[in-house]
Amino acid sequence: MSENLDKILQANAAYxxxxxxKANLAMPPARxxxxxxxxxxxxxxxxxxxxxxxxxxxxxxxxxxxSDDAIRSLVISHKLLxxxxxxxxxxxxxxxxxxxxxxxxxxxxQSLDTATIDENGWRDTxxxxxTTEGDQVAWLTFTDLAQSVRDDVLRxxxxxxxxxxxxxxxxxxxxxxxxxxxxx
Amino acid sequence: MSENLDKILQANAAYxxxxxxKANLAMPPARxxxxxxxxxxxxxxxxxxxxxxxxxxxxxxxxxxxSDDAIRSLVISHKLLxxxxxxxxxxxxxxxxxxxxxxxxxxxxQSLDTATIDENGWRDTxxxxxTTEGDQVAWLTFTDLAQSVRDDVLRxxxxxxxxxxxxxxxxxxxxxxxxxxxxx
Numbered sequence: 001m002s003e004n005l006d007k008i009l010q011a012n013a014a015y016x017x018x019x020x021x022k023a024n025l026a027m028p029p030a031r032x033x034x035x036x037x038x039x040x041x042x043x044x045x046x047x048x049x050x051x052x053x054x055x056x057x058x059x060x061x062x063x064x065x066x067s068d069d070a071i072r073s074l075v076i077s078h079k080l081l082x083x084x085x086x087x088x089x090x091x092x093x094x095x096x097x098x099x100x101x102x103x104x105x106x107x108x109x110q111s112l113d114t115a116t117i118d119e120n121g122w123r124d125t126x127x128x129x130x131t132t133e134g135d136q137v138a139w140l141t142f143t144d145l146a147q148s149v150r151d152d153v154l155r156x157x158x159x160x161x162x163x164x165x166x167x168x169x170x171x172x173x174x175x176x177x178x179x180x181x182x183x184x
Numbered sequence: 185m186s187e188n189l190d191k192i193l194q195a196n197a198a199y200x201x202x203x204x205x206k207a208n209l210a211m212p213p214a215r216x217x218x219x220x221x222x223x224x225x226x227x228x229x230x231x232x233x234x235x236x237x238x239x240x241x242x243x244x245x246x247x248x249x250x251s252d253d254a255i256r257s258l259v260i261s262h263k264l265l266x267x268x269x270x271x272x273x274x275x276x277x278x279x280x281x282x283x284x285x286x287x288x289x290x291x292x293x294q295s296l297d298t299a300t301i302d303e304n305g306w307r308d309t310x311x312x313x314x315t316t317e318g319d320q321v322a323w324l325t326f327t328d329l330a331q332s333v334r335d336d337v338l339r340x341x342x343x344x345x346x347x348x349x350x351x352x353x354x355x356x357x358x359x360x361x362x363x364x365x366x367x368x
Contacts, residue, residue: 011234016362050195069253
């Protein structure tokens with residue numbers, strides 16, 4: 001058993017012991033919306049947006065990007081589980097602004113170990129072997145945070161599987177203040 | 185302004201007002217792991233696994249599936265941000281067990297409106313037009329919950345971009361009890 005697993009299971013036992021009437025929650029989100037945001041460890045969407053268990057779908061990936069898989073999830077959310085509004089939340093100081101496809105592909109070609117970053121940029125100190133598999137991946141990095149939000153709102157809004165009149169709103173979460181700012 | 189937006193911004197203002205030293209959190213997850221789980225509204229991974237802001241990456245999609253996009257996120261998590269352990273958590277009563285690719289494609293061909301489900305299965309009462317775009321999507325449904333966890337753990341473990349020795353553990357979260365059960 002790992003230390004991480006041990007702590008997760010301890011916390012989970014405490015949570016389950018106080019589970020109460022959450023056992024009766026229904027599958028469709030009670031508040032009828034979905035949030036797409038970044039996997040970043042500093043973000044807790046339930047806390048920063050005030051969500052209780054049962055309220056809303058939460059979709060997260062690196063960057064909070066409107067990837068094909070995020071759109072798969074959003075379409076399931078609306079078409080099968082009744083959500084009628086989407087919120088896309090990117091954030092300041094996002095890791096996705098620190099690299100490019102070329103950088104990630106180069107790092108993965110060197111090794112699979114964790115790379116380091118300093119004022120000179122990313123550096124791979126791993127022992128190898130690496131892989132060329134990353135060459136096939138669009139890593140969905142961005143350089144302009146507000147534009148990345150606008151791009152992703154547009155991508156969701158113009159998906160042929162999303163109704164034209166379904167509201168899709170875009171935000172930036174500020175990691176220094178905890179505040180949401182509406183972009184579009 | 186929508187009612188949802190209004191409530192989100194109210195909750196966010198209260199959160200930001202008590203933000204405190206969370207402003208100093210670093211980008212790399214402090215506890216060095218990533219969780220991949222379902223977007224389901226009933227799941228709050230921070231609560232059920234005991235995560236504070238800054239602790240761990242959280243990746244979520246419909247089903248908690250190890251999609252290409254989830255693997256993109258996990259590889260960024262490990263390669264650039266130092267996580268050394270992954271936890272995959274599916275759950276009981278998952279919407280992904282209630283349909284198939286054929287059902288979803290048929291529903292989307294009829295309309296983009298929310299469908300309904302009863303003891304006779306899914307039914308589309310929307311006005312149309314629909315779309316054939318869903319025919320191109322692998323919706324990543326499953327019929328055997330424990331097997332879906334084993335499949336996704338294996339898919340991540342065998343990704344050429346994930347080190348062979350990085351632990352990937354699989355769990356089922358029970359929506360009736362709040363408890364995590366280890367599968368693999």
